[in-house]
Amino acid sequence: MHIPDGFINAGTSAAAGAVAVGCVAVSLRKASRDLDDREVPLAGMTAAFIFAVQMLNFPVASGTSGHLLGGVLAAVLVGPWVGALCVTVVLVVQALLFADGGLSALGLNVLNMAIVGAWGGYLVFLGVRALLPARRSSVVAASAIAAALAPVLAALLFTVEYAIGGNGAAALGTVAAAMVGVHVLIGIGEGIITALTVSAVMATRPDLVYGARGLMAPAGWASTLTSRSTLTSRSTDEAAAASPLPARSVR
Amino acid sequence: MRAAEGPRQPEYATSPDASGRSGRNGGSWRWTIGLLVAGGLLVALLLAFFVSPFASSAPDGLEKVAADEAVDRDERDHALAGGPLADYSVRGVHDARLSTGLAGVIGVAVTFAIGGGLFLVVRRSGRRGDDAASPVAASRTPTRT
Secondary structure: OOOOOOOOOOOHHHHHHHHHHHHHHHHHHHHHHOOOOOOHHHHHHHHHHHHHHHHHOOOOOOEEEEEOOEEEEEHHHHHHHHHHHHHHHHHHHHHHHEEEOOOOOOOHHHHHHHHHHHHHHHHHHHHHHHHHOOOOHHHHHHHHHHHHHHHHHHHHHHHHHHHEOOOOOOOOHHHHHHHHHHHHHHHHHHHHHHHHHHHHHHHHOOHHHHHHHHHHHOOHHHHHHOOOOOOOOHHHHHHHHHHHHHHHOOO | EEEEEEEEHHHHOOOOHHOOOOOOOOOOOOOOOOHHHHHHHHHHHHHHHHHHHHHHOOOEHHHHHHHOOOOOOOOOOOOOOOOOOHOOOOOOOOOOOHHHHHHHHHHHHHHHHHHHHHHHHHHHHHHHHHHHHHHHHHHOOHOOO
């Protein structure tokens, strides 16, 4: 999904760069309010993890591969603002050190992967989560669905960019259909990897998962009366393991 | 557990994992943030070193479509294609798998360092900006690179 130099003309690339700088500036400002001390290393780790998993291209169709973009994963773990910065850091490192993703196309790539993934993907995540019951598993399910959609959104945005300033003579409809088709398949992988990672963190420290925050806070009567249906209490097993008191009542 | 545990529920709700307390009497083991970060980094390093050399080398979705539809007609070589880590290989390391694995490890380390450094700066600017509102944070954005 990394656009190299020359796919999109210079003017469009520069305009995308300006928009991307604006989006990153907004992310920086918002992130400064989101981050607390404990989240600084967590956010750095999230970026490093996404770098590693982006290297793991998996086959999706004959002669085609795909890899995690990571925007939704980052947004669910550390929030859309910090998450967008995580993916942006990955893209900058890839472009500068590993010659992956054109320098002139960096703005395009930041928009398609970091901003669409973390901002757009997080909106989808919130929408899906709101439709599901307030359970931990819903956080994982919503992140999987949003992550599966993110590569398709990125593919669509690439098509728009190609329509505005694409070099080459391909028909738009053909590019759109081909891009969406293959990125639906890549989205399946994105959804699975995101779900596995989010559920691993939910199983260890759900309190650190940004996307579970609204559900973790004690929220009115529901948390005190029917705690089993909310995320404010530990699950049965965890409660039993964590405190001797409920352990007795369980047995 | 349903009825018997009902009255105690608020207690759990108000002492979430974040409080830092754990069931010491029960001897339960707890993921601190340090452990979680170390664990995540370890997984990232292991994936980068041991798994990435075996990743598919087929073109990704965009590259494939671009090649099929001649979107790549005017593609230019990357300006830094001659760099020591270009294309996820370490120049001078001739074993392809080792070269990719080492490049991955370097990338994970560099990304963690740059990301962690950036977020530390963002965090500090946010703290300073608490009083003077957001322009402080915004004015610090150039320090990003």
